[in-house]
Amino acid sequence: MISRRDFLQVGMAASALYGAGGMGNWARLAAQQTLTQDDLLRFDTSGNVTLIHITDIHAQLKPVWFREPEFNIGVGEVAGLPPHVTGADFRKMYGIADGSVMDYALTYDDFVSLSQAYGKVGGADRIATVVNAIRADRPDALLLDGGDTWQGSLTALRTQGQDMVNVFKALGTDAMTSHWEFTLGIDRVMEIVENELGFPFLGANIFDATWDEPAFEPYQMFERGGAQIAVIGQAFPYMPIANPGWMFPDLSFGIRQERMAEMVAEVRAAGADAVVLLSHNGFDVDRKLAADVPGIDVILTGHTHDALPEPVLVGKTHLIASGSHGKFVSRLDLDVRDGEVKEVNHKLIPILSDVITPDPDMAALVEAERAPYMDELTEVIGTTDSLLYRRGNFNGTWDDLICNALLEEREADIALSPGFRWGASLLPGSDITREDIFNATAMSYPNAYRTEMTGEFLHIVLEDVADNLFNPDPYYQQGGDMVRVGGMSYRIDIDQPQGSRISDMTLLKTGEKIDASKTYMVAGWASVNEDTEGPPIWDVVEAHIRKEGTVSIPSNETIKVVGG
C-alpha cells in the first residue's frame, strides 16, 4: 500500500545550511516543513477558462524516478535561454532553493539524495487526483494531451496503446496530438482514432503524401466560460524521418508554418477568442513559430521533454513546458474577454507520488490494465550499483548500459543507441525488473542489428545526428539527443557546420583512430529501415544484465565537447 510520507521542504533554510552540510544529503538536512497535496495544488482560480496540459507521458502509468538532464545545450539565438539551462544555473534563474521540491523536480545535481526525501513522480492515479481537483474548481477545464502517450512501456507495447487510450479516456481528455502514436502503424492509429478515442486527434500539419491534402482534423473549437477557445494540433514535424516512414507510408508531416498561419486566421475568422496550439514541435521550434506566426495566445509545447516553472513569453504568445513521463501537470487559468486573452496564470505542478493521494478509480483501472502482464513486468533480472538515467545531450547511463550489452551480446566493435529522450531512471541499489528494461526500450522497431560500416559512414552518421541537434536554425532540429556511442570516443565542436563538428573518432578497444576506409562491426537498434534483422533490444539488454548480475556504469569520459 502507498504510505503518505511527510515531506521535507527546505525553503530558505537551505542556503543557511549549505555551508555547513556541503553538497548532497539535502534530504537529511531538510527537516523543517512538511509538504502536502494542498501545497502542490494551491492555485488562486482566476479568469474564465482553465487549461490542463500533460505531454510526453510515454505510457508511464505508474510512478517512476526521472532525472533531468545535465547537458541540454542551446545553440544560436537560444544559447543560454530556457530550457537550455540546467542544474545550479536553472535554480538561480528561477529562484529555486537548493534541496527544495522544485530543485528535485527540475534539476539533476542532487537527484539521488533528494529522491530519498521526495519519492517517485507521476502515476496516472495521482494525475487523476490533480485533474479532478482542478475540475472541482473549474468543472469545464480543458485537458489537453501533447502526445507521445501510447508508447514507452511493456503494457503499451503489448496492448498496442490500448491501456493508454483507456486511461486517457478515463481522465476526460478533450484533445490530443501525436508523435510516437504513429509507430503503432497507421492501421492501428486509424482504428483508435475512428472507433475508440472519443476525443479529437488533432494534427494541422499531417497531410496525405500523395495528394498533399489534410489527413486529420487540424483544430477543435471549445466554448468555455462564454468564450470560444480554438485548440490547434501540431504533430511531430519529422515523423517519417526520425521514425520509420514505412509504418505510415501515405502520410507527410513537416512544420508547415504557412499552414499554421492559415489555421490561426481560420479559427480567428470563425470567432476564436483565444488560440491555443497543442504542439509536438519541440520547444525551440515552437519558440520560432511563435515569433513568425502571430495570433497564437498559448503554445503547449512538447516533444523535447522540457519542464519550466514559468511560461516563456514570445511577443504575446505564452510557451508552456510541462515535462514528460507524468512528472508534471501544467495548469493555466486564462482570462478571455472581448476576443483576447487578458491574463494568464500558470502553475507547473510536480506530481510527487508520495504526496498526492491516488484516485481510487484510476488506480483500479491501471491495475486492471497491468494485471495480465504482472508476472512478466515484475521479474527481477539483476540489480544496479549506478544511477541509470537517459537524459543528456551526449550520453546517459541507461544508454551506456545498452551499448555495453550490444558490444558484448552482439560481438561488435562499436555500438549505437539512438538519442531518445524517453525512459525512466533507476536509483543505485535498485533491482532491475523487466518492466524497467522496457521503460527504456519499449517500441515497435526494436531489432538489434549487426552490420559493417566504414569509418567514413560512421562519421556521416554522427555528423548527421549532430546537425539534427545543433543546427542553429530550430526548424532544422529534430528534437532528439546525440546518438549514443559505445566502443568509440569522439570530439564534437558544437558551433561548427555539419561535416566539421565530429573529429578524433577513436576505437576504444585498440586506441587507434577510426580509419575512413576501414570497416567496423557495428551493433545498434531502432533502425528506421524496414526488415531490420536481429533480436529485440530488450532481449539483448536482459541477457547482458543476467550475466552481469549487478551492473555498474562508470562515468563516461569518451566524448569531448567543445563550444556551445
Added chain:
Amino acid sequence: MTLSRRETLVLGLGAAVAVMMPLGAHAAVEDAIAAFTGGADVSEGGVTLTAPEIAENGNTVPISVSAPGAVSIMILAAGNPNPDVGTFNFGPLMPRQEASTRVRLAGTQDLIAVAKMSDGSFVQTSREVKVTIGGCGG
C-alpha cells in the same frame, strides 16, 4: 541487417555534394540565372518558395512557388548534378501565378526560384532543404 537504400543514398550523396558544390554546381546555377534574366539585375523578395525544411524523401520533395504578377518562374536545385528543375510560364488568363511540383534532391542544398515579372524585372528567393539520414528523433 543490410543498411539499404537510405544508406547508399546518403553515402553516395555526401561525397557527390562535397565534390561538386564548390565548382560545377555553382557556376551552372549562375549560368542558368543569367540565361533566364539575360543578365538583368535580380532583387530579393516578391516570389515565395515553399518547401519542407527537411525532406521526408529526397527522391520526391514537394515544392511550390508563387509570384503574383509573374509571367514565368524558374526553379533551380543548386546542389543537383544538373541544377535545372523547370520553368513555369503563366499566360495572361491565369488567375494566380503559382505552381507546384516535386523535385529530386541529391543532398542538402538550396532551392532557388527566379521570377520574371510582367514589367520585365526579375526577383528571386532561395530556401535550404536538408536531406538527412534521420532515425534518432526523441
